[in-house]
Amino acid sequence: MPDRPHAEPLPYAPLRLEDYDISPTHGFLPAEPPLRRLPDPYYAPWEHIMDRFNHYLLGHHIRRLMPVLGTDRLSTQAEYRRAFTVLSFLAHAYVWGRGGAAAEPALQFLPASIAVPWVAVSDFLELNPVVCCAAVCHWNWQVLDEDAEDPMALDNLGTLHTFSGSMDESWFYLVTTAIEAKCARGLTAILAATAAAERDAIDDVTEALGHMAHALAEANAILERMYERCDPYVFYWKIREFLAGWENMAEAGLPYGVLYEGVDDIRAFGLDSWPALIRRFRKYAGGSAAQTPLLQAFDIALGIKHYPTGQRGLQSTVAEMRHRTKAQDISEAPPANSYLVRMRDYMPGGHRRFLEDLAATCRIREYVLLACSDSLLHMGGRSDPRVRLREAYNSCIGLMESFRNKHMMMVTRYIIAPAKMGPALPHQKCPAAAPDASDGTSAASAASAAAAAAAAAAAAMPARECPLQGGRMGGDSLPADPTMYPQTNTAAAAAAAAAAAAAAAHSEADAQGKGRLARKLGDGSVARGTGGTDAIQFLKQVHSETARSKVPRHVV
Numbered sequence: 001m002p003d004r005p006h007a008e009p010l011p012y013a014p015l016r017l018e019d020y021d022i023s024p025t026h027g028f029l030p031a032e033p034p035l036r037r038l039p040d041p042y043y044a045p046w047e048h049i050m051d052r053f054n055h056y057l058l059g060h061h062i063r064r065l066m067p068v069l070g071t072d073r074l075s076t077q078a079e080y081r082r083a084f085t086v087l088s089f090l091a092h093a094y095v096w097g098r099g100g101a102a103a104e105p106a107l108q109f110l111p112a113s114i115a116v117p118w119v120a121v122s123d124f125l126e127l128n129p130v131v132c133c134a135a136v137c138h139w140n141w142q143v144l145d146e147d148a149e150d151p152m153a154l155d156n157l158g159t160l161h162t163f164s165g166s167m168d169e170s171w172f173y174l175v176t177t178a179i180e181a182k183c184a185r186g187l188t189a190i191l192a193a194t195a196a197a198e199r200d201a202i203d204d205v206t207e208a209l210g211h212m213a214h215a216l217a218e219a220n221a222i223l224e225r226m227y228e229r230c231d232p233y234v235f236y237w238k239i240r241e242f243l244a245g246w247e248n249m250a251e252a253g254l255p256y257g258v259l260y261e262g263v264d265d266i267r268a269f270g271l272d273s274w275p276a277l278i279r280r281f282r283k284y285a286g287g288s289a290a291q292t293p294l295l296q297a298f299d300i301a302l303g304i305k306h307y308p309t310g311q312r313g314l315q316s317t318v319a320e321m322r323h324r325t326k327a328q329d330i331s332e333a334p335p336a337n338s339y340l341v342r343m344r345d346y347m348p349g350g351h352r353r354f355l356e357d358l359a360a361t362c363r364i365r366e367y368v369l370l371a372c373s374d375s376l377l378h379m380g381g382r383s384d385p386r387v388r389l390r391e392a393y394n395s396c397i398g399l400m401e402s403f404r405n406k407h408m409m410m411v412t413r414y415i416i417a418p419a420k421m422g423p424a425l426p427h428q429k430c431p432a433a434a435p436d437a438s439d440g441t442s443a444a445s446a447a448s449a450a451a452a453a454a455a456a457a458a459a460a461m462p463a464r465e466c467p468l469q470g471g472r473m474g475g476d477s478l479p480a481d482p483t484m485y486p487q488t489n490t491a492a493a494a495a496a497a498a499a500a501a502a503a504a505a506h507s508e509a510d511a512q513g514k515g516r517l518a519r520k521l522g523d524g525s526v527a528r529g530t531g532g533t534d535a536i537q538f539l540k541q542v543h544s545e546t547a548r549s550k551v552p553r554h555v556v
């Protein structure tokens with residue numbers, strides 16, 4: 001092993017995926033398909049609602065049909081996961097599934113019948129009681145043809161539940177599910193590369209990096225398929241709202257978050273102690289694929305560091321590692337991106353611990369940097385194992401960069417563009433995807449490039465078909481029809497919210513509840529992810545930190 005920048009090598013013990021509830025074949029998905037129902041008939045009332053979930057949501061029944069059930073009859077991990085998914089759907093339908101014609105605002109009080117079992121199940125699984133990637137993507141799938149050559153291929157998967165009942169929503173979840181399944185071998189490769197680096201087995205590190213690259217290439221290919229079956233209009237106006245959490249949601253009618261009745265005792269509070277009561281409201285970010293441990297595992301494995309948003313941090317080069325060694329500040333961990341760290345609270349406990357333990361044991365990037373350091377050895381041609389090592393490592397970085405580039409364009413098309421266009425628009429045509437700018441030179445402006453490409457595609461479309469040309473067919477030129485999609489009709493929604501605010505007892509909360517997560521954004525407004533980030537600023541930084549992690553030809 002090349003010299004470490006640390007005075008003493010850290011003790012190394014190989015990690016085993018099974019110890020973290022990770023499957024060698026399915027990665028962060030369970031190895032067996034998730035339960036379709038809870039076996040104990042005691043839970044029939046929940047399952048009965050789930051059998052007719054979309055009908056009940058459509059008919060505004062979810063707010064009325066809530067039995068109170070305990071969790072002591074759940075026994076296996078699979079049952080707890082099923083319960084978590086069921087309760088997540090019920091809870092978010094309850095809070096966001098407004099009564100007829102946008103007449104009701106989001107609800108700030110979650111009844112004990114949902115809150116009590118949901119918190120108990122969440123405690124067991126060690127994650128926050130709010131919808132998350134695990135609930136809708138990891139524990140919400142089925143295999144269509146079990147004899148298929150690749151049972152976990154995207155086209156062979158179905159969802160168990162959706163909020164909207166649309167194929168678009170199923171596809172949105174299943175793209176993530178299929179990526180998780182395909183990358184399972186990448187996790188095994190990460191552990192193999194880590195162990196090989198410890199043994200100083202350079203060819204084995206290179207080979208394992210090759211397997212990691214293979215997994216990442218598959219993830220890239222699957223990600224691109226999002227456009228096939230998920231319409232940006234449907235995503236933005238029909239699906240996304242249900243995935244919202246209750247943090248930074250004042251504009252959507254939840255200024256304090258949500259109060260979990262029966263869990264966070266409110267009996268002691270009268271109306272005169274409203275300030276004390278609102279401190280008991282819970283605030284959680286909404287569901288986002290940022291909650292998958294997968295990308296964080298690859299970041300850790302490759303030593304890609306993410307710094308607080310708005311800060312440009314050091315990516316360790318050999319010189320920097322040495323400088324920091326001299327400065328004796330290596331024990332001080334660099335500041336991390338707090339959003340990404342916080343997203344770990346939305347992952348099951350085992351997966352979160354895997355990331356922590358991987359970070360404590362994985363030294364692949366250091367190994368590559370030190371092996372390729374000029375001061376140690378002069379790099380030869382392709383026959384030089386260090387050249388192949390660097391290439392294999394950089395190819396992984398390039399694929400991570402490409403994934404983030406594609407993802408950023410996706411966010412532009414699925415969030416930024418619909419938010420700018422407004423709801424009263426036809427959604428038959430999407431602008432062509434912008435080319436992948438992952439060569440590292442134009443990546444930093446990927447989002448604006450995507451927006452420009454979208455605008456160019458829009459300009460080329462006939463006026464009547466073009467959803468992007470606001471002057472002719474755009475949101476501003478079409479009067480909003482209050483009878484159509486009242487949930488997302490800004491005029492109707494604003495009127496309904498104003499009426500609700502006037503009628504409500506807690507005037508401050510309701511006065512702010514005039515907007516929606518899905519709404520048209522004016523110029524200069526920031527588009528936020530369901531996780532609450534300033535989406536593009538955050539994603540641009542994460543992308544450029546990835547691009548900067550490549551190991552240059554001459555390491556000094």
Ligand code: HEM
Binds near residue numbers: 175179291407531
């Ligand atoms: C229509 C598709 C998608 C949209 C609109 C979207 C949107 C977003 C947004 C807005 C963020 C910023 C964090 C937040 O506030 O939520 C984010 C982060 C993230 N998303 Fe997505 N996402 C999509 C699909 C996916 C898929 C399929 C994956 C893959 C598993 C994924 C993985 C991630 C990751 C890992 C992050 C954290 C940032 C990073 O590590 O690069 N997303 N996404």
